[in-house]
Amino acid sequence: MNSQQSVAEQPIIIRRKKVYKAEAHHGGAWKVAYADFVTAMMAFFLLMWLLNATTEEQRKGLADYFNPTIPMSRISGGGSDALNGSSVFTEDTLARSGTGSSHQRSIESPASNASFKEANRKSEAENTASQAEAQAIADSLGSLKESLGNESRQLSEHLLIKMSPEGIVLELVDTESEPLFPVGRAVPSDLLIELLDLVSKSFSTFENDFKIAGHTDNRGYRNGAVYDNWNLSADRANAARRMLLRTGIDPRRMREVSGKADTAPLNWENPAAAQNRRISITILTD
Template sequence: MGAQANAAPVIIKRKKVVGGGGHHGGAWKVAYADFVTAMMAFFMLMWLLNATTEQQRKGLADYFSPTIPINRISGGGDGAFGGDSIFSENVLPKVGTGATAQKPSPSKASRGASGLIADGTENDGTDAALRSIEDALSAYGGESMVMDDLMRHVVTRITDEGLVIELFALDGLPLFEGTTAQPTPLLRDLGTLVASVSQTVTNGVAIGGHVRANAIVRADNPVWDLSSQRATAVRALLEGLSVAPERMQRVTGHADREPVLLNTMATRNDRIEIILLR
């Protein structure tokens, strides 16, 4: 049988497939965005370090510090991990009284991690009570030009030992008369501020005297005696401003061994450290 004359021809269409890498995604955009964000944060940090004061930098650091709602001196119980602590006067397993002495007085009793006693009661807010005293001292700044001038000589910081209130001299504004241990009116005014704040608590007080180095090496270098005499003078000053004498726990002269500036003869190294102990 013959093929039909009008039959449609069969057309075979072959598609050529070309291989390739295809779409690579947008992961590089994410990496680039992270890089730009990091660089922006870095340059903002550099700007803040140069555009802020020491107190402002400290405030920024505190703002970004992680806050964990755990009571450091607790042992479990009511509240955010509250309850009895092994540092409590009634629990500490040493002599059965919560302290290292057989008959500890209330003022010497163990106080846990914070160790700050306000108005005769235990304050278990760790650094919170110390910061409240620090804020109270800083609040004097801005009240008047006189207060602003006084606060130029004050730096505070919280350490493992307690709240350190550093009073320091500036060029032309000494804390003591010449190379003596006689307080200047400036130091008396600063002592009044410190005394008013420290009277809100009953914590022990430690005083450390620091002096700048002498330009000439002497056989009888007076820096040790001078720093001790100045620390003693500040102790007497605070006691005269109604700070209880029994709160004084330590009076130390550090001579010129702990300068705050690389230039050991700088006026800034003449300073007094008053520590409200934990």
């Protein structure tokens, strides 16, 4: 009895387990909205940059291009359909003005075709002749350098021959031991006079025009002198021109005499190198 009474007197304990449930993320719609916002901002800043980078005339041209009020051209495109254009039936219903047929229906003029072929043959013949002429000049200058190498290695070291889009370039280059001009001056040395005498003899074997350009290294004058490398290179080119004229070269063959200072060195790695001080003679073959 007592045991039953003690069991009945014990309280009943109910344990409730509380479960914490995380809230939902509501899907990924916000990511799409954010991506659209970033794209719109990028397009806006790109538009602002383009507006700042273009001129007023360019902006006006863009505005005219997108302006729908600008009238279309009144000149027919060959048909009477929309926008004065053509349709799939244009070949069957040709415009009465005679401009509606396509290239497949048109007839090529035999006279114009023959003239085009004749002009093409003449152009090919001229190109072949020009290439042959350039090769002959290169062979002549190559023979000059070879003969100088056999006679005097000192002279051959000052001659370089290369090709350019304008023609054949003959470079009279300086060396540390044997300069073509005194430092900072445009008075030719005896070596340059001898070289130009030999070059002028080769020039007598062809009738091409030529150009003379003077070049210097990157060393400049001190104390901000008014006379600089531009003046020096031009004076040296003119000195070479005068020496060639004394040898009997026709002055009408001289197309150009210029000074380029140190803007076109032969040795880019060392702008102060001796070979950058030179006289360039371009025999024009174009």
